Amino acid sequence: MPHLLLKDLPRYECLLEAAKEFPELDPSAAEAFLHLLRTGDEAFGVIDRNFSRHGISQGRFSVLMLLWRCANPDHPLGGAGAADCPAPSTPAELAEAAGVTRATMTGLIDTLERDGFVKRLPDPDDRRMMSVRLTARGGKFLQQFLPGHFKAVGAIMRPLSESERKTLVRLLGKIQLRAAALNSAPGPAAAPAG
Amino acid sequence: MPHLLLKDLPRYECLLEAAKEFPELDPSAAEAFLHLLRTGDEAFGVIDRNFSRHGISQGRFSVLMLLWRCANPDHPLGGAGAADCPAPSTPAELAEAAGVTRATMTGLIDTLERDGFVKRLPDPDDRRMMSVRLTARGGKFLQQFLPGHFKAVGAIMRPLSESERKTLVRLLGKIQLRAAALNSAPGPAAAPAG
DNA sequence: GGCTGACGGTTAGGCTCCTAACGAAAAGCG
DNA sequence: CGCTTTTCGTTAGGAGCCTAACCGTCAGCC
Numbered sequence: 001m002p003h004l005l006l007k008d009l010p011r012y013e014c015l016l017e018a019a020k021e022f023p024e025l026d027p028s029a030a031e032a033f034l035h036l037l038r039t040g041d042e043a044f045g046v047i048d049r050n051f052s053r054h055g056i057s058q059g060r061f062s063v064l065m066l067l068w069r070c071a072n073p074d075h076p077l078g079g080a081g082a083a084d085c086p087a088p089s090t091p092a093e094l095a096e097a098a099g100v101t102r103a104t105m106t107g108l109i110d111t112l113e114r115d116g117f118v119k120r121l122p123d124p125d126d127r128r129m130m131s132v133r134l135t136a137r138g139g140k141f142l143q144q145f146l147p148g149h150f151k152a153v154g155a156i157m158r159p160l161s162e163s164e165r166k167t168l169v170r171l172l173g174k175i176q177l178r179a180a181a182l183n184s185a186p187g188p189a190a191a192p193a194g
Numbered sequence: 195m196p197h198l199l200l201k202d203l204p205r206y207e208c209l210l211e212a213a214k215e216f217p218e219l220d221p222s223a224a225e226a227f228l229h230l231l232r233t234g235d236e237a238f239g240v241i242d243r244n245f246s247r248h249g250i251s252q253g254r255f256s257v258l259m260l261l262w263r264c265a266n267p268d269h270p271l272g273g274a275g276a277a278d279c280p281a282p283s284t285p286a287e288l289a290e291a292a293g294v295t296r297a298t299m300t301g302l303i304d305t306l307e308r309d310g311f312v313k314r315l316p317d318p319d320d321r322r323m324m325s326v327r328l329t330a331r332g333g334k335f336l337q338q339f340l341p342g343h344f345k346a347v348g349a350i351m352r353p354l355s356e357s358e359r360k361t362l363v364r365l366l367g368k369i370q371l372r373a374a375a376l377n378s379a380p381g382p383a384a385a386p387a388g
Numbered sequence: 389g390g391c392t393g394a395c396g397g398t399t400a401g402g403c404t405c406c407t408a409a410c411g412a413a414a415a416g417c418g
Numbered sequence: 419c420g421c422t423t424t425t426c427g428t429t430a431g432g433a434g435c436c437t438a439a440c441c442g443t444c445a446g447c448c
Contacts, residue, residue, distance in 0.1 A: 022340055022341060022344055024340075024341040024342075024344040024345045024348065025340075025344040025347075025348075026344070026347070026348040026351070028351075028356055028359045028360070029347055029348045029350070029351035029352070029359065030344065030347050030348075031359070031363060032351050032354065032359040032362050032363055032366075033237065033347045033350060033351055035362070035363050035366045035367065035370070036233065036234050036237055036362070036366060037234055037237065037238055038366075038370060039230065039234070039366040039367075039369050039370040039373070040230050040231055040233070040234025040235070041234070042369075042370050042373035042374055042377060043227065043230055043231065043369060043370075043373045044231055045373065045377050046373050046376045046377055049377065057433080057434070058434095059434070059435085090396080090397090091396080091397060091398095092395085092396060092397080100434095100435075100436090101435080101436065101437080102396075102397065102398085103397090103398075103399080103435090103436075103437080103438095104434075104435055104436070105397090106397065106398055106399085107433090107434075107435085108434085111433090126396080126443075126444070127396095127442080127443060127444090128395070128396040128397070128442070128443045128444070129396060129397085129443095130396085130397070146216055146218075146219075147216060147218045148218075150216055150218040150219040150220070150224065151218045152376075153219075153220070153223055153224050153227045154218065154219075154220040154223045154224075155372075155376060156223070156227060156369060156372055156373050156376065157220070157222075157223035157226050157227055157369065158223075158372065159368040159369065159371070159372045160226065160365060160368060160369065162222055164365055164368075165222045165223065165225070165226040166222070167361060167365065168226050168229070168230070168362070168365045168366075169225060169226055169229050171354060171358055171361065171362045171365075172226075172229045172230060172232075172233040172362075173229065173233075174353040174354060174358075175233050175236075175237060175350060175351065175353065175354065176229070176232060176233040176236050176237075177353070178349075178350060178352065178353045179233070179236035179237045179239065179240050179350055180236055182240045182346075182349060182350065183236060183239050183240055183243065251403080251404070252404095253404070253405080284426080284427090285426080285427060285428095286425080286426065286427080294405075294406090295405085295406065295407080296426075296427065296428085297405090297406075297407080297408095297427090297428075297429080298404075298405060298406070299427090300427065300428055300429085301403095301404075301405085302404090305403095320413075320414070320425095320426085321412080321413060321414085321426095322412065322413045322414070322425070322426040322427070323413095323425095323426065323427085324426085324427070
C-alpha cells in the first residue's frame with residue numbers, strides 16, 4: 001500500500017490547541033486534508049487487496065486498461081473520452097497517459113510481457129519505437145477481473161447517496177484544481193494567494 | 195509519489211456507456227472513487243514536494259511527529275488525542291502508531307539516526323527493547339519545518355469554505371468507515387451488503 | 389553527404405515499502 | 419530449574435517508483 005499515514009488522526013480539538021502555537025496551522029484545513037489522504041489510502045487499500053488477489057498492481061492494471069481501450073476502440077473505458085482518444089500504444093505514450101516515467105513503464109511492460117498479458121512489436125517505420133499490444137490472454141484477464149473490481153468500487157461508495165456523490169466530486173474537484181496548480185507552480189513552500 | 199493513476203480520468207458519459215456492458219459498474223460510484231484517489235494523490239504531491247525540499251519523506255515525518263509528541267507531552271499535535279496518548283517511543287510502538295511494519299520502522303529509524311534527528315537508547319529493564327528519542331537537532335528541524343508545512347496544507351484547502359470542509363469531512367468519514375470495514379473483512383472481492 | 393540535436397527505449401542505482409525469517413531476550417508453565 | 423511460546427529488533431530479498439545516464443535512431447542544417 002502506498003503512503004504512510006498516522007493510524008490515529010489528531011482530533012479537531014488538538015488541532016485547535018496546536019494552532020495557538022503555530023499560527024500558520026488552519027485547523028479545519030488540516031482536518032480536511034488528513035481525512036482526504038486517509039480516506040484515499042483506505043479506499044485504495046480495498047481495491048489493492050483485490051489487485052494482489054489477482055496478482056497485479058495498480059500500475060499494471062492501468063497499463064492493461066489503456067491497452068484494452070486501444071485494442072477495442074469501441075469500448076468507452078480505459079482512460080480519457082473516446083472522442084479525443086489517441087489510443088496510446090508505445091511505451092512513451094503509455095507512460096504519459098498513466099502519469100509515470102518511461103523508465104517505470106519499461107519495467108511494467110517487462111513484467112506484463114513476462115506474464116503473457118502484453119507483447120512488444122517493433123515499429124516498421126521508426127526503428128526506435130515499439131508498439132505494445134494486449135494479448136488474448138491479457139484481454140481475457142481483464143474480462144474476468146473487471147466485474148469484481150467494479151463491484152468493489154461500488155461497495156466502497158455504497159454509503160453515499162447519489163447527491164452526496166455529486167457533492168463529493170464537486171468538492172474534490174476544487175481541491176484537485178488547486179493542488180494541480182500548486183504542483184505545477186515552481187515556487188517554494190509558500191503558495192500564491194490566488 | 196505514491197500510487198499510479200491515469201492522468202486523464204474517464205468522463206462520466208464514458209462510464210455510463212461502459213456500464214451497459216458491465217452491469218457491475220456503478221457510474222457515479224466509479225466517478226467518485228476515481229476523483230477521490232486522484233485528488234488525494236495530487237494533494238499529497240503538494241506536501242511531498244515540500245517534504246523532499248527539506249530532505250525528508252512522509253514516513254520520516256510521521257516518525258518525527260510521533261516522537262515530538264513524546265518529547266513534549268504538552269504539545270497536542272503528533273498523533274492521537276493527548277488524553278489517550280501513550281507516547282510511543284519503541285520501534286514497535288512507533289510502527290503500530292504509524293501503520294507500518296516493524297521492519298519498515300527499523301529502516302526509517304536507521305536513516306533518521308544517520309541524519310542525527312533521533313537516537314536509539316537501550317532499555318535498561320528489557321534488553322530486547324530500544325527507546326527512540328528525538329534529538330535537539332530533530333526538534334529544531336520540526337520547529338523550522340512545520341510552519342511551511344501547515345501553510346502548504348492551508349493553501350491546498352483554501353478553495354473550500356468552512357462549511358464545505360465540514361461537508362467533505364463528513365462524506366469522507368462515511369467512505370473511510372466503509373473502506374475500513376471492507377479492509378478488515380476477510381471475504382473475497384464481493385462485499386457484504388450491509 | 390556529415391554533424392548536431394532531439395527523441396525512443398533501456399539500463400543502473402537509489403528510496404520506500406512489503407513479507408519472511410532470524411537470533412536474543414522475556415514470560416508462561418511443567 | 420528447563421522447556422516452549424511470545425515478543426523485540428533486525429536482516430534478507432522482492433516490488434514499485436524515481437532520477438540520471440546510456441545507446442540507437444530520426445530530423446534539421448550546412
